[in-house]
Amino acid sequence: xxxxxxxxxxxxxxxxxxxxxxxxxxxxxxxxxxxxxxxxxxxxxxxxxxxxxxxxxxxxxxxxxxxxxxxxxxxxxxxxxxxxxxxxxxxxxxxxxxxxxxxxxxxxxxxxxxxxxxxxxxxxxxxxxxxxxxxxxxxxxxxxxxxxxxxxxxxxxxxxxxxxxxxxxxxxxxxxxxxxxxxxxxxxxxxxxxxxxxxxxxxxxxxxxxxxxxxxxxxxxxxxxxxxxxxxxxxxxxxxxxxxxxxxxxxxxxxxxxxxxxxxxxxxxxxxx
Amino acid sequence: xxxxxxxxxxxxxxxxxxxxxxxxxxxxxxxxxxxxxxxxxxxxxxxxxxxxxxxxxxxxxxxxxxxxxxxxxxxxxxxxxxxxxxxxxxxxxxxxxxxxxxxxxxxxxxxxxxxxxxxxxxxxxxxxxxxxxxxxxxxxxxxxxxxxxxxxxxxxxxxxxxxxxxxxxxxxxxxxxxxxxxxxxxxxxxxxxxxxxxxxxxxxxxxxxxxxxxxxxxxxxxxxxxxxxxxxxxxxxxxxxxxxxxxxxxxxxxxxxxxxxxxxxxxxxxxxxxxxxxxxxxxxxxxxxxxxxxxxxxxxxxxxxxxxxxxxxxxxxxxxxxxxxxxxxxxxxxxxxxxxxxxxxxxxxxxxxxxxxxxxxxxxxx
Numbered sequence: 001x002x003x004x005x006x007x008x009x010x011x012x013x014x015x016x017x018x019x020x021x022x023x024x025x026x027x028x029x030x031x032x033x034x035x036x037x038x039x040x041x042x043x044x045x046x047x048x049x050x051x052x053x054x055x056x057x058x059x060x061x062x063x064x065x066x067x068x069x070x071x072x073x074x075x076x077x078x079x080x081x082x083x084x085x086x087x088x089x090x091x092x093x094x095x096x097x098x099x100x101x102x103x104x105x106x107x108x109x110x111x112x113x114x115x116x117x118x119x120x121x122x123x124x125x126x127x128x129x130x131x132x133x134x135x136x137x138x139x140x141x142x143x144x145x146x147x148x149x150x151x152x153x154x155x156x157x158x159x160x161x162x163x164x165x166x167x168x169x170x171x172x173x174x175x176x177x178x179x180x181x182x183x184x185x186x187x188x189x190x191x192x193x194x195x196x197x198x199x200x201x202x203x204x205x206x207x208x209x210x211x212x213x214x215x216x217x218x219x220x221x222x223x224x225x226x227x228x229x230x231x232x233x234x235x236x237x238x239x240x241x242x243x244x245x246x247x248x249x250x251x252x253x254x255x256x257x258x259x260x261x262x263x264x265x266x267x268x269x270x271x272x273x
Numbered sequence: 274x275x276x277x278x279x280x281x282x283x284x285x286x287x288x289x290x291x292x293x294x295x296x297x298x299x300x301x302x303x304x305x306x307x308x309x310x311x312x313x314x315x316x317x318x319x320x321x322x323x324x325x326x327x328x329x330x331x332x333x334x335x336x337x338x339x340x341x342x343x344x345x346x347x348x349x350x351x352x353x354x355x356x357x358x359x360x361x362x363x364x365x366x367x368x369x370x371x372x373x374x375x376x377x378x379x380x381x382x383x384x385x386x387x388x389x390x391x392x393x394x395x396x397x398x399x400x401x402x403x404x405x406x407x408x409x410x411x412x413x414x415x416x417x418x419x420x421x422x423x424x425x426x427x428x429x430x431x432x433x434x435x436x437x438x439x440x441x442x443x444x445x446x447x448x449x450x451x452x453x454x455x456x457x458x459x460x461x462x463x464x465x466x467x468x469x470x471x472x473x474x475x476x477x478x479x480x481x482x483x484x485x486x487x488x489x490x491x492x493x494x495x496x497x498x499x500x501x502x503x504x505x506x507x508x509x510x511x512x513x514x515x516x517x518x519x520x521x522x523x524x525x526x527x528x529x530x531x532x533x534x535x536x537x538x539x540x541x542x543x544x545x546x547x548x549x550x551x552x553x554x555x556x557x558x559x560x561x562x563x564x565x566x567x568x569x570x571x572x573x574x575x576x577x578x579x580x581x582x583x584x585x586x587x588x589x590x591x592x593x594x595x596x597x598x599x600x601x602x603x604x605x606x607x608x609x610x611x612x613x614x615x616x617x618x619x620x621x622x623x624x625x626x627x628x629x630x631x632x633x634x635x636x637x638x639x
Contacts, residue, residue, distance in 0.1 A: 157359060159357050159359055159361040160362070160364070162328060162348075162355075162357070162361065163355070163361035163363075164363070165328075165347070165348050166349070166353075166354055166355045166427075167349070167374055167375035167426070167427075167430065168349040168375055168378040168379060168430065169374075178363060181365045182364065
């Protein structure tokens with residue numbers, strides 16, 4: 001028994017190292033004082049961050065990515081929440097078929113979606129722009145919102161709504177004062193997931209962006225030419241922005257009063273992210 | 274007795290697809306009464322409660338409150354409020370906000386002022402004894418406390434009828450007993466009609482003024498608890514309430530509400546619950562009517578099967594040639610003992626004979 005648990009422990013440690021090592025390397029080189037991508041580091045510095053923030057192309061890429069991610073979170077959050085309510089509250093053969101259909105984008109190769117969007121844009125003579133970027137991101141992120149919000153709607157006790165009706169609340173009041181506050185943490189969590197996916201999406205964006213360069217596209221174009229340590233700084237930013245968003249959401253949910261009911265979406269969110 | 278809070282149910286029936294939840298039934302609930310609907314799970318008692326609450330619509334029939342037809346009214350426009358089995362407290366609101374919720378609904382000008390609301394919440398907190406917990410959230414309450422909050426929340430709008438859907442069944446035994454008395458006290462204090470749904474016969478018999486026994490979507494009997502226990506009108510009620518012993522008997526004669534019956538050669542006079550002279554009957558004898566005596570060839574004899582301790586008495590199951598028999602005794606008996614059983618000349622209730630299914634034993638197992 002002891003031998004086996006030791007082996008298991010070693011395997012877990014190896015796995016953790018395997019997963020975390022690249023992250024640590026990237027973060028370490030992002031703060032490297034020297035300009036060689038080799039060990040050991042030449043002291044700590046923020047020079048690569050200064051360098052990239054001084055670059056006009058980087059700043060516009062960051063801005064484009066931020067705009068796309070916010071817009072995606074808003075649109076996917078709204079559409080996905082509406083869909084989740086419809087699927088959870090109006091069960092029928094049609095609605096369950098539609099719900100299965102809404103998961104399709106997750107199963108499609110992003111490359112396929114990208115090509116399909118290009119074909120559609122050509123057919124309808126739509127020029128690539130921020131709008132087309134957001135459209136692509138909404139297609140891939142909405143299923144996640146439906147999944148997360150739908151799970152919350154299905155595992156909560158609907159008798160609280162009956163109780164509110166019984167006390168005199170109209171259906172609109174129930175939605176505003178009972179259902180929405182109870183589901184809100186999940187909606188927010190789902191929107192953060194959408195934000196995180198959108199922020200570093202590169203495959204589909206490549207097809208729909210035209211002349212707009214998002215942050216991931218900027219990185220790719222830069223890697224074509226040379227590998228310099230500033231890429232590590234960009235990678236660190238790409239990593240930290242979604243993490244910060246998730247972290248802030250988790251903290252907010254922890255401090256909410258209804259711990260028992262908010263814990264579930266928080267964990268869902270941590271898993272999805 | 275108050276003058277409001279009468280509920281009148283006429284010709285109500287309800288089906289869910291192919292299943293008949295309620296057969297056509299009539300029921301009058303007197304104003305200010307503590308009325309229990311009692312029956313096994315699936316008997317339709319909760320469906321009937323939901324129809325009264327307005328959460329379900331009857332297929333046929335009408336529901337009236339104090340003479341006014343309210344069949345088509347949504348729940349929020351009925352003068353009733355409900356206590357749910359699962360409490361259904363709002364998890365994102367404090368105890369005080371949960372209780373006060375009913376006062377924050379409706380058009381602004383009709384709502385009570387903030388000050389009045391606070392006073393009424395405090396009044397309710399005092400009524401259920403939770404003054405010190407007003408700032409807690411539902412996740413921080415015990416089951417008994419949560420149920421008190423649910424009762425207070427349902428009472429704040431001063432409903433003419435309080436509907437209680439198995440409100441005690443999720444609680445521990447001691448808490449359940451304490452809350453039972455609490456409900457009785459609140460009922461006496463407010464004189465609101467309580468319509469209480471339960472599958473627990475002790476609960477129904479101990480706190481109600483009237484009990485409606487339900488089975489299979491029908492009302493078997495509506496009467497006060499003593500009558501339900503002492504004179505169950507049907508075999509079902511007899512088997513569901515208390516724990517009697519049933520013997521097959523021949524009816525020799527009947528009249529004047531009594532039936533002369535013959536159980537395995539022993540003749541006595543039982544109450545007549547609709548038997549015919551010359552026919553067969555099932556006679557129920559309550560455990561407290563039966564007496565354990567030394568074995569005697571002139572009497573019914575049997576072998577002790579099991580003996581269980583109940584504090585005030587022991588309950589023994591005795592196998593007799595006429596079937597199993599349940600007795601209450603003061604001293605324990607060892608399984609395998611032989612003993613005689615005696616009962617008075619006027620004892621038991623005779624029901625028209627029917628095939629026996631073990632209903633009475635299942636009712637406890639829910």
